Amino acid sequence: MLAICLASIAPAAMLMAANATAQNGAPRAAKPLPAEKAEIIHWWTSNSESAAAKLIAENYRKAGGIWVDTAIAGADQARAVAINRIVGSNPPTAAQFNTTKQFLDLVEQGMLNNVDDVAKSEAWEKILPEPVLNVIRINGHYYAVPVNIHMQTWFWYSKAAFKKAGIAKEPASMDEMFAAMDKLKAAGIIPLAHGGQAWQETIVFQAMLTNVGGKDLYLSVIRDRDQKAINSEAFKKVLLAFKRMQSYIDPGSPGRNWNDATALLISGKAGVQIMGDWVKGEFAAAKQVAGKDFGCIAGLTPNSPYLIQGDAFVFPRTNSPATVQAQKLLARVLLNPATQLEFNKLKGSIPIRSDVDTSSMDICAQTGMAIMKDKSRHLGISEIFLTPDQNGALQDILTAYWNTRIPVEKVQKSIASAFKD
DSSP, X not given: OOOOOGXXXXXXXXXXXXXXXXXXXXXXXXXXXXXXXXXXXXXXXXXXXXXXXXXXXXXXXXXXXXXXXEXXXXXXXXXXXXXXXXXXXXXXXXXXXXXXXXXXXXXXXXXXXXXXXXXXXXXHHHHSOHHHHHHHEETTEEOEEEXXXXXXXXXXXXXXXHHHTTOOSOOOSHHHHHHHHHHHHHTTOEEEOOOBSHHHHHHHHHHHIIIIIOHHHHIIIIISOOHHHHTSHHHHHHHHHXXXXXXXXXXXXXXXXXXXXXXXXXXXXXXXXXXXXXXXXXXXXXXXXXXTTEEEXXXXXXXXXXXXXXXXXXXXXXXXXXXXXXXXXXXXXHTOHHHHHHHHHHHSSEESSTTOOOTTSOHHHHHHHHHHTOGGGEEEOHHHHSOHHHHHHHHHHHHHHHHSOOOHHHHHHHHHHHTOO
């Protein structure tokens, strides 16, 4: 295993100092290294995502960098390309990952540079949430720069659909949400706009686990993988609520993309969607306004856990001082307060920094930022606690349960078996 330590890489400052002598031997002012092209691999290809990526690129150029864009549709595909190139000794300058264990193998194999000095100089430990710090900080070193916070289990609803169905009050419990969906169904409106894809079903499951089960059960099942908790009546109730949600979808759901599900809300054909806050880009493109045309519920109780996930960039290992300089410049630009505010407005997420003034953001974003001030509601998504194999097994079990008639007790046993160490 290769050890990664930027201290062993000649910093740009040392290189400049070595050459910074006048003809008479006296020291002279050091000149910065010439800007190097920085190739960035990412998967931001939708209209709203592309606009957000372009903003970062523009700010990077203004800071003196040269951005070379390599956009690859699909997160899995983009990560696969990035990993293959890193392993194949043809790495980009930076690559997008999620703030999960996705890049842990690269760290353990010594294939990433850290950005410890940037983290220290900009006091990341004071401005970034602990669940994120625990992912990007490995063995005391910082290997990724998080750029945002997405929360994947928002309940979005169409104001027009709710009005047509006679729903006057925003649901404030799971029972009230089910009652609202029953009214939508009776009014001939699709209650749940859902894309029948395994990852989307996992999101619905996590919404039930957090809103029906609560924080303690979530941690017992997902983090601790406690066999007793998984086989408990409380977790059975969560799984039954998850299965009940399936009764509110329409026949066109299987294989539907998330943005096409959002379009059903925008048109008023559907009432509710459970999805991350990236859907706001679709509402914005349709000129719909939060609080006026659509509503957003972060949790159905005042204590509902706020599941933190997001995007981050990692920096493949290099011994080139100019490339290291380009990586560190990008790290600083990504967490610049102005970049954070404008980027997250376009992306639909909220700033990763706790000190950004978000008063100009929409009411959903401001709700998210207010919740983030309550650390007791912070929770990481399942991918933070589960290995890729465990997460994949859970996803397979859930989508099979969603689409077929499997007894709930069998589902509990399957999850318990998948989570055994």
